[in-house]
Amino acid sequence: MSYERVRTRSRSRACTAGILAVACAAALSLAACISPPPQPTTPNTIQYQGPESVPGPSGTFSFSFTKVSGGTPQISVAAPQGMVCTLVGTTQVTYARSRGFVSSRSYCLLTADSDDGGQYIGQSMTVTVNVSAVSATSSASAAASAVAPAPAAPASSAAPQAAPAASAAQPSPKPTASRSVSASASAAQSTASAAPSTPALSAQTVTWNPTSAISTTSASSYGGREFTPSTRATTSGNGAITYSVGSPNTSYCRVEGERTIVVGGNGVCTIIATAAATSQYSQGTTSVTFTISNWTDPRPAAPAPASSSSSPPVF
Numbered sequence: 001m002s003y004e005r006v007r008t009r010s011r012s013r014a015c016t017a018g019i020l021a022v023a024c025a026a027a028l029s030l031a032a033c034i035s036p037p038p039q040p041t042t043p044n045t046i047q048y049q050g051p052e053s054v055p056g057p058s059g060t061f062s063f064s065f066t067k068v069s070g071g072t073p074q075i076s077v078a079a080p081q082g083m084v085c086t087l088v089g090t091t092q093v094t095y096a097r098s099r100g101f102v103s104s105r106s107y108c109l110l111t112a113d114s115d116d117g118g119q120y121i122g123q124s125m126t127v128t129v130n131v132s133a134v135s136a137t138s139s140a141s142a143a144a145s146a147v148a149p150a151p152a153a154p155a156s157s158a159a160p161q162a163a164p165a166a167s168a169a170q171p172s173p174k175p176t177a178s179r180s181v182s183a184s185a186s187a188a189q190s191t192a193s194a195a196p197s198t199p200a201l202s203a204q205t206v207t208w209n210p211t212s213a214i215s216t217t218s219a220s221s222y223g224g225r226e227f228t229p230s231t232r233a234t235t236s237g238n239g240a241i242t243y244s245v246g247s248p249n250t251s252y253c254r255v256e257g258e259r260t261i262v263v264g265g266n267g268v269c270t271i272i273a274t275a276a277a278t279s280q281y282s283q284g285t286t287s288v289t290f291t292i293s294n295w296t297d298p299r300p301a302a303p304a305p306a307s308s309s310s311s312p313p314v315f
Contacts, residue, residue: 044114044123046073053130056106058096060088061129065112071120073112078247080272082106083131095131106131109246109272109287128272128285201277204237204284208273212290217263219298222256224264229288232259233273237281246270251292266295 050063065073077093079085085095085108095108110127114120210229220226233241243259252264255271263269270289277283 040120043121044071046112046114046123046125048110048112048125048127050110050127051129052127053132054095056097056132058094060092060094062092063110063127063129064091065110065125067114071114073114073125076111076113076247078109078111080107080244080246083108085109093129097131106133107285126287130283201282202237202280204235204239204275204277204281206233206235206241206273206275206284206286208233208286208288210288210290212288214263214290214292215294217292217295220256220260220262222260222262224252224262225295225298226256226260226262227292228260229271229290233275233286235275235284237275237278237284239275239278239281239283241273241275244272244274246272246287248289251290251295253290253292261290263292263295266292268292 045068047066047068048063049066051061054061065075067073075087075090077085077087079095082098083095083106084098085093087093093108093110097106108129108131110129112125114123208229208231210231214227217225217227233243235241243255245254247270248268249270250267251269252267253269253271254262256262261269261271268289268291270287272285272287275281275284
């Protein structure tokens, strides 16, 4: 009887240990299932190849966004008021200045976004391609007309006296073609050497890092609601900075005054800060996309219609 008790107790202990092992394995498996997946640590890298400026008022240019790491970039194109920029495939843009729009600040805005399904840190790259107010043909014609042949030199005062009448009756020899070409070439060289050289413009970098999440707006005297970015844009050069609306814009936003942003609803609003070109620096731009939430209509609610049983108004 004593032997049977010991044997039964040993079997009970073995069963208890087995149950505990299974329970522990199940708990570890559950913890592995509910733990968050590892976050990506490698950033995307995108490179742009293409022009920074193109001649106006219309044309087509080719470009490419090449991934160094990460997924294939998704390309989009936008333009300010007065320009029409259309993406053709993923490597070309056709552009045209709207009739009557002659501002020299026209441009096409190219944006490439890439995230590669969570394996890389997402990146967005925006490039501004400026559209000149003068076409390439007009510029070439103006440059050619600026180099004109020099006028003929006046007769020297030391010229000999007139020949006898018999000799004067003979026709004067015409200048040879080689002499005319040499004179024109000399005049062109003189004009080129006399023209002052134009110094190359330095690049102008615009920096702007305001708070982009906007949840509090105030009623605007322009209509709707408004907010003012928390910081101003700065530039490495000396160009005056102005602000304009870019794309995407789903909050019906616009710029009033110097940098007051008026919004008409919740959504996103892209604002472009532009440093104007100067005699020392080329034009520079950057953009910030604001996210607007908790927007409410500032207009008072319409009064309820009068009941049909109420007395008519007294005029």
